[in-house]
Amino acid sequence: MILKYSKSTYLLLFFSICFKLVSCAQQSTKKAQPEKKTPKILKTGANRTELYLDLLKNKNVAIVANQTSTIEILQRKEISTNVMGSEKVSKHLVDYLHSNKNINVQRVFAPEHGFRGKADAGETVKDGVDTKTGLSIISLYGKNKKPYPEQLKDIDVVVFDIQDVGARFYTYISTLHYVMEACAEAKIPVILLDRPNPNGYYIDGPVLEMKHKSFVGMHPVPIVYGMTIGEYGKMINGEHWLENGIQCDLTVVPLENYTHDTKYSLPIKPSPNLPNDISINLYPSLCFFEGTNVSVGRGTSEQFQIVGSPFYNLDRYTHEFTPVPNEGAKYPKHKDKICYGYDLRDVKALDKIDLTWLIDFYNGHKNHSKEKEFFNTFFVKLAGTERLKEQIKKGLTSDEIRSSWKQKIKEFQLKREKYLLYE
Known part of the structure; x- marks a missing residue:
């Protein structure tokens, strides 16, 4: 039997087939489009509380900190009448840990520029008391740059959390050295909360000669060393740079979603004269x-x-x-x-x-x-x-001087590889 359809029926079938073809094509196109990836959020070591709070529980804690030592926390907030929500707020790490009933914060050690970061470069920073928490503040840029044994006598663990900028003459890595050394001698563990290095994407400069060692340069590294402060702490330990080659019981709480090529804008100026x-x-x-x-x-x-x-x-x-x-x-x-x-x-x-x-x-x-x-x-x-000054006096160009650094930088890069935590 041959079925006969009207002209209108054929047109209806035709348009139905066309609609299905277009629909299939659109679905195919949708599938072919790559899914949009949500950018990964960088988390500092301080913000990864799940990795270190248990290590501080029921311990007497000292904190090496300044104005950059902050943590983001969720705080309850009234969104509208009788409706509560939450928002992220920045809080100082000392305030955060001091408010934790399970952690006994005993004192704060302050580096160059002081606990609140107001002092001049090179200005002696005095001991004092934090008006907010009542904690004693001991300066590591006054009478002593290294904690005295009596300043660590009742301490079970030291937390170090300071933003570095990745240059050898920026003194916070020297403070780290002396804190690690004092803690190693007193057999006190150090927990270092890592932070990004805003100059972490390159390595350059003359390598320090140890006869010129000072607080603005304690280690045989280039001026720009391309490491986070956590990686640098591992190098201090691994290269036996502490007095008598001793090693510190060091735990680095790493960054999350960070590489050395990650561009990072510091939310707080690290010192008074580095404003942006x-x-x-x-x-x-x-x-x-x-x-x-x-x-x-x-x-x-x-x-x-x-x-x-x-x-x-x-x-x-x-x-x-x-x-x-x-x-x-x-x-x-x-x-x-x-x-x-x-x-x-x-x-x-x-x-x-x-x-x-x-x-x-x-x-x-x-x-x-x-x-x-x-x-x-x-x-x-x-x-x-001394060589850089001599090269400038002799009239060498910038490129000629920089080429004289290459071999030492290569040797440093090989050494650096052992201590990297990030790509």
């Missing part, structure tokens, strides 16, 4: 000027973003500024004098140490300044070697 990402990026290149007669902008609001000196003039240097006392710089270099130099705030982010400004100012001083000395005694301590 630009200054932190320029710091490894500009800190050399602290060992010269050139200002790096202390006493202004553009610290480590401008450089200049009253010994030059606007014929050669196009930016001018006048340092005056401010927070973090009570006695700035060239106080109340007009300095002529460069504004570097628009410079593209660096992935190496740039010596061109240092060389330029040295040549300008040599040719135009009436002042006799460009370098001061601090320069060699910062560089960790």
